Amino acid sequence: MSSIATDDRPRRSSGLGRRLRNGGISLLWALAGIGIAVLMWELAKWLGTIMSMPFNTSDMTMPHVWTMIAAMGEPEVRGSDTTVLEAVISATLRSLLLAGGGFIIGAGVGLLLAVIMQRFLFMERGLLPFVIASQTVPLIALAPLIVGIGNRITIGPIEWNTTYSVMFIAAYLAFFPVSVGALRGLHAPTATALELMRSYAATPGQTLRKLRFPSSVPYLVPALKVSAAAAVVGTVVAEISTGVRGGIGRLLIEYARQITSQPAKVYVAVFGALAMGLIVAALVAALDVYLTRHLPKENSA
Amino acid sequence: MKRISPRGRAAAVVGVVSAAAFVLAACGGGSTSGDSSSAPAESSASSESSEAAPAESTEAAETCAELTPASLQLQWFVQAQFAGYYAAKDLGFYEEQCLDVTILEGGVDIVPQTVLAQGGSDFAISWVPKALSSREQGAGIVDVAQVFQRSGTLQVAWADSGISTPADFKGKKIGNWGFGNEYEIFAALAKEGLDPAKDVELVQQQFDMLALLNREIDAAEAMTYNEYAQLLEAVNPDTGELYKPEDFTVINYTEYGVGMLQDAIWASQERLADAAYQDLTQRFVTASLQGWIYCRDNAQECADIVTANGSQLGASHQLWMMNEINKLIWPSPNGVGVMDPAAWAQTVAISLNTPNLEGVTVITAEPSADAYTNQFAEAANAELSAMGLNTTGDGFTPIEVTLNEGGN
Numbered sequence: 001m002s003s004i005a006t007d008d009r010p011r012r013s014s015g016l017g018r019r020l021r022n023g024g025i026s027l028l029w030a031l032a033g034i035g036i037a038v039l040m041w042e043l044a045k046w047l048g049t050i051m052s053m054p055f056n057t058s059d060m061t062m063p064h065v066w067t068m069i070a071a072m073g074e075p076e077v078r079g080s081d082t083t084v085l086e087a088v089i090s091a092t093l094r095s096l097l098l099a100g101g102g103f104i105i106g107a108g109v110g111l112l113l114a115v116i117m118q119r120f121l122f123m124e125r126g127l128l129p130f131v132i133a134s135q136t137v138p139l140i141a142l143a144p145l146i147v148g149i150g151n152r153i154t155i156g157p158i159e160w161n162t163t164y165s166v167m168f169i170a171a172y173l174a175f176f177p178v179s180v181g182a183l184r185g186l187h188a189p190t191a192t193a194l195e196l197m198r199s200y201a202a203t204p205g206q207t208l209r210k211l212r213f214p215s216s217v218p219y220l221v222p223a224l225k226v227s228a229a230a231a232v233v234g235t236v237v238a239e240i241s242t243g244v245r246g247g248i249g250r251l252l253i254e255y256a257r258q259i260t261s262q263p264a265k266v267y268v269a270v271f272g273a274l275a276m277g278l279i280v281a282a283l284v285a286a287l288d289v290y291l292t293r294h295l296p297k298e299n300s301a
Numbered sequence: 302m303k304r305i306s307p308r309g310r311a312a313a314v315v316g317v318v319s320a321a322a323f324v325l326a327a328c329g330g331g332s333t334s335g336d337s338s339s340a341p342a343e344s345s346a347s348s349e350s351s352e353a354a355p356a357e358s359t360e361a362a363e364t365c366a367e368l369t370p371a372s373l374q375l376q377w378f379v380q381a382q383f384a385g386y387y388a389a390k391d392l393g394f395y396e397e398q399c400l401d402v403t404i405l406e407g408g409v410d411i412v413p414q415t416v417l418a419q420g421g422s423d424f425a426i427s428w429v430p431k432a433l434s435s436r437e438q439g440a441g442i443v444d445v446a447q448v449f450q451r452s453g454t455l456q457v458a459w460a461d462s463g464i465s466t467p468a469d470f471k472g473k474k475i476g477n478w479g480f481g482n483e484y485e486i487f488a489a490l491a492k493e494g495l496d497p498a499k500d501v502e503l504v505q506q507q508f509d510m511l512a513l514l515n516r517e518i519d520a521a522e523a524m525t526y527n528e529y530a531q532l533l534e535a536v537n538p539d540t541g542e543l544y545k546p547e548d549f550t551v552i553n554y555t556e557y558g559v560g561m562l563q564d565a566i567w568a569s570q571e572r573l574a575d576a577a578y579q580d581l582t583q584r585f586v587t588a589s590l591q592g593w594i595y596c597r598d599n600a601q602e603c604a605d606i607v608t609a610n611g612s613q614l615g616a617s618h619q620l621w622m623m624n625e626i627n628k629l630i631w632p633s634p635n636g637v638g639v640m641d642p643a644a645w646a647q648t649v650a651i652s653l654n655t656p657n658l659e660g661v662t663v664i665t666a667e668p669s670a671d672a673y674t675n676q677f678a679e680a681a682n683a684e685l686s687a688m689g690l691n692t693t694g695d696g697f698t699p700i701e702v703t704l705n706e707g708g709n
Contacts, residue, residue, distance in 0.1 A: 056515055059538070077608075077615050077709065144410045148421040243378055243408025245611060253409065254378070254613040257527075260510045260535040261707035 038065050063264040068271075071264035084265055088251060088272040095235050095247040096276050098163065102170020103231035103280075107224060109171065110178030117179070118186040118212070119204065128183075135176050139234065143169055143241040166238040166247070173234035174227040181223025185216025218295065221288045228284045232277050248272050365399035371585055372403040373566075374413040374422035379406055379612045381622035382526060382564070383426065384603040385448070389592030391606050398584035414442050414567055423569075423578075424585060429562035429645075430652045430663045431481050436672060437664045441570035444673035446586045446638035446681070447645075448593060449629045452560030454485050455529055456552040457513065458520035465550050467557065468493045473519040476506030484663055486522065488559035488651045489552075497658055510535070520552075526625035530618055534708045543706055561648045563629070566638070570671070587681035590638045594690050597627050600700055618708025624699050631694030637685075638678035645673065 042065060048057025059067070072085035082090075113131065117124040146165045153160035189211050197207045239249025248269060255266040375383050386404055389395050395402045405422055407413060413425035414432045418440035427435075429444065436442055456475070458464035464473060467489035477483040483503075490497050497503060504518050510531050513521035523529045529551070537544050554560045566586060572578040596603035604619040612619060635641060652663035682692045 056517075058515060060511060060514060060535075077613065140410050144408075144412065144415075147408075147411070148416050148419050152420060241408055241410040243406050243411060245378075245406065250378075251613075257509065257531075258613075258615075258707060260514060260531045 060263045067264040068267045072268050084268050088268050091248045091251045092272040092276050098167050099170050099231045099235040102167045103174045103228050106171035106174025107178045110175035111182050113179040114182035117183050139237050140241050143238050147242045162244045166244050169238035170231040170234040173230040177223045177226040181219045185219030186212045188215045217291050225284050228280045232280050368401035370401045372422040374405045374416045374425040375407045376413050377407045379610045381607045381619050384596045384607050385593035387606050387610050388595050388603050389588045394588040394591045398588045425567045426564050429648050433668050434663050442567045443570045444565045445568045446566040446678045447640040449564040450633050451555045451629050453525040453629050454554045455523045456520045457523045458550050460550050462519050464520050470501045474502045474504050476504050476518040476521040478522050479505050485554040485559050487657050488655045526622040530621045533704045583677050586677040590681050597631050615708030617705045621702040624702050628699050631697035636682035637692050639675050640673050
């Protein structure tokens, strides 16, 4: 995962061996980072036994790392065939699917808005304030509202359900960085380049396809990264806030309620949410590699 | 710059967007199949009760022309606190009333009475003080069945803390949940003549019992059916065994005389003017109360029904909750779901006269007389009695539940 996230983008000059070596090294660093985090955790717990710490280090608040690992293998509820780990993985995948859906819708809407705003100046003046204002509405105020409205919506044969509401909330957070980033990118071509297009008698559509989209990529990629992270956060928060079943957000709440007797369990769910963020980051990094494969390296973000 | 192929990159950007269609389609398919997993399991119990039903219950005919859809918004996830509704659904009581009920689970930020008032559901479960507060702020809702006859709120302290009555709160750190769940504490303090601002240290408490177990607070707010059980499911690190009831002292706000009414079925006041919705409400209340009667007599089976509907709670915790919920409902001397006027008056009085730390009371004026109605519950009692069911639960005895570690 981390090997993709680092900066070794494929270039024609770089050999396969070198890339593998780079990947291996960054994997080692990532593992070392995890190791250090585990050591710090256990060190804090140990210090808690010999001196007073500013936070509670009891086994109930901060279970041992090995307790957490053991908790992964325990059955979710007694007698059930699924282990906690399996439940967390399936919940993570489901949330990932929702976040992915929200991200793609959000990115699509964001891109569309950017194109519209770039094409018509009055749209930029009129829409942009709303786009920005949309992100200042607190999510926890919005989530129940969207679910409440969603409960009453039927579009043809599709009955709206809370799953769609979660995806909608993810998309709502995800569209903003893309629309702002893409707008900036679409404005990026130099006047000379635009004049060249004009001298070719290119239509606005042609200018968009052949000039503006390509030159917006360096702006779009970081925007997509932010947007993907926002979609993940939006999904988990929406799941927690509206209690939608099946996802990692709901599982976090369910396990948090059992914290007095199984404190390690909730951490397994936290790891699931963490893994989800990493997977999404890796996917966007892969997309980055693909989109910027022809760009000189210093141009890519 | 020569190597840049604009066409290729533009196509890639478009490709991302068009991939949306596929993922969307996949998500849509997944969610529909996921939701259908809560389909009711057909049980033999439904045939039993229809045998018991005499011929005069014409509405509960074997075949309905069509099922009327209805939805119920809960305050929280599926758990035995709502067993009666899940039992009524899974055992076919709703179907016998020609209802197709969708039960909407709650979440952290879902306010059932608001969902109801906004038309997001046909009925909602809510605590009376919270619903009265929403009502005062303009939500047109009516209590159509007061299911829980008494409050399940406790204040739990360590046995060695010297707290045995609210008078002992003086000078202690008292946990409370806030968000409208704290008024019984303030009423108890007022009853003892304690000033909540000066005489006690009120601490905002999480919805778990860690703060008490870690001795960060002296007494914690707890529900009989949930948080108190969580304490008894936790391992005492000193003994290696589970905590025992004698490790704690429990103040029961109902017994102390400051209990406020909790779970009730609320309906839309505006829509009650409509005869069709009135009829829907009647059928919904009757079948729901039938579910609660069933759960009184079949606690284990109802706990299993709740678990089968996707509750994550362990088996012994679920059964404990079912049993404690039964204690909050039964006996119902006036009939199940019928309002006890004294309890209502007490709830209203506390809501009206007890300010919290910010000086805010739950409501500022006496609620109008139409805030609750016994019309539906009384008709339901008549119908259920005619079916040979005991609707008051006199002689009800709770079962004994042993909690296991972690509620398993």
